[in-house]
Amino acid sequence: RPLFVILLLLGYLLHAVPMQWVAWLEGTFARSPWLVKFITFVGVVQLLLEMRQTYVQPFIYFQF
Structure with a gap:
């Protein structure tokens, strides 16, 4: 699986x-809007x- 590698x-x-x-990066993510955090969460779930x-x-x- 290339994605896994x-x-x-x-x-x-x-x-x-x-x-x-x-x-x-932690500070930037913590200050980001909830929409960015939600999109990141959806991306992780999709992966x-x-x-x-x-x-x-x-x-x-x-x-x-």
């Missing part, structure tokens, strides 16, 4: 971001729905 790489790259940038599995893998120990 991209998000995983972005997560690793976030560890190299200076803490000043993180503090600035979670895109990355979920389409089926539930059966518990393998029931087969023994």
